[in-house]
Amino acid sequence: MQQQLLNAISIGSIYALFAVGYTLVFGVLDILNLAHSAVFMLGAAVTYSMVVNHGQSFWVAAALGLAIAAVMGLVIEHVCLRPLRRRNAPPIAALISTIGLALIIVAAVEQGRPEHPYLAWLWVDGANSVSFPISALPNPTWHVAGLTLEAAKVAVIPISVALMLVLGYVIRYTQIGRGLRAVAENPRAARLMGLDVDRMISLTLVISSALGGLAGIMFGLAQTDISPYIGRDNVEVKGLAVIVLGGMGSIPGAVAGGYLLGLIEIVALLLFGSNVRAGVAFAALFLMLVLRPQGLFGSSLSEKV
């Protein structure tokens, strides 16, 4: 049971970190950025590729992975969101355009082969699942009191918590945070007050994507699984479940929702068996939607970010 609890907290940390990025964009723009799962994958894929194919140290590679994820935030804003915003397109249009970008990113990565003229620098393993070589970053395993403690899986917990606390502080107490909250509350009023709204939105996408990319890198390390599909298969729908559980647009809600989903999945597995794990998790989500549609930490828009 203790081992399963640890499993739940470890994967819950990744769900939470991923969902914080998801919910940040929703809080500010009121749209779902469904390219977030592709950025999650890209962070892991770039880091892996820099280590294995370009001989970089893990830390340099992770910094590059993070940087490319952040740049993808700008791409999402300038390609998928801003042009639609200028045309006053409905939120569903942005949803579709981000889905399109996600599909393009995943398809591009899965085409990566050693002989590919444009993509070989990014990815050479096609559809395959790979993992960081042990030499890239030592990942010792300890056995303590019947528990298996694997460094990468344990480390994701404090790293995620620390990052989420930092983000919470930035949003609540800094100039940037106040700007983001102003845009979330009323973009028009924020613009009239002299705020560069487009710049604040770009910044939101950059922070969100960096968090998504970091979650991907940590997933790749902890779960020893990096492939073009890790975002789509592991966090895309679950990330949505997490932000609904926690309350759409709420950062504390995304954190709580991430851990809650991790726990629900494990409890479902232990109580009802493996075949119904996902079903029970989404049954809990359904219950939440029926009993408390605003989620655990649901609040008015002005308080979301």
Add this chain to the structure above:
Amino acid sequence: MKRLHLVGWLAVAALVGACGSTGGGGNSGANAYQGKTIKVGAILSITGAGGVYGPQSWEGASFAVKQINASGGVNGAQIALTKNDDASDKAQSAQLAQNLITQEQDLVLIGPTLSNSAVAVHPLAEKLRTPILAVSTTGIHIVPDCNFPETTPCKYVFRDSLGEETAIPNNIKSYAQDKSPKTGVLLVANDDKFSSDGGKIVESSVGANGITLLKTIGFKKAEDVTPYVTQAVQLKPDVIFITSLGGIPAKIMIEARKQGFQGQFLGGNGFNTATVSNQAGTYGKGARSGSAWYLGNTFASNKEFVTAFKAEYNHDPDQFSAQGYTAIKIIADSAKRANLTFTDLAGDRDKMRVAMEKVNIDSPLGPFQFLPTHDVKQTTWIIMMDGAGGFTLVHEIKPS
């Protein structure tokens, strides 16, 4: 005297003609197909969950085409092989098959990569009377009952990939004889046909080999496998059986070893590629499976294939490459004997089916023939991962 000479020449001509004939079909002559094209459509999973296997099948098949065309083709005809990626999606696979059969008018198809897709594609090929040769599908009800639960044998569906119904029991039996394990846990991906079929075969095979199955743990490939592995390891089995696709077996091995599992992993066709062995690395050392092919086999048809393949691609082939390569050799041999007209497609497809039933060639898989069920009749090579991305041969089990 002159009449006697004439009879003599006729007898010699008849003898030469007979010697030129191969297999059971007629002789089409060395250049009878000159200027023609034999269209073959390959439906493979280049991307998606089957993307671990499809590219290897393609390498093997396209290499065989290159070799055959370079050496004059099939009775002078060139083989045109097309790559069609079904993205590991059953519906897409069926759409491709429909297009290749009706629009592209291919003579014969190979594939699809996954058993899950085969249940949609093979009945379609059967209905449209087009020969299709499975090169990697190992699940149950592939041949001859492609229309399962209907039991009428499918006439146009063939398989050159060793079925799990043969490979998994052989593997379990040989490990039981070697190590006498008492208990096992089965980890089975229950969201695709190949994996769930494999799970059923494990469940029905363990008892006869003195192994008690402590638990069957089903999961979905898109989930984090850690909690499932924890469940399995905490039962302290002697063996963990894994039936799953893609990178999942390697993930399970890595996770189980990290959680302290000391026993051995037994699996099926999902293990049999260097990609999976590479992914598992040292954590996979000793993991056993029944394979249709072994890299180190020294008989001529394999040795020549391995050498030429390495020269072409700068890396070793794997089982899927060998099966893809063999598929094209089967098709070429059959086409050679089929007296194709190239004007009557339906008739030519029927002639191919009949010729394929009589194929008898040497291949990298060994001497190759089809059983009356259109399944492959061949040796099972029990192999184990060497911990360095390769495999070591443990046993050789001849077909009964």
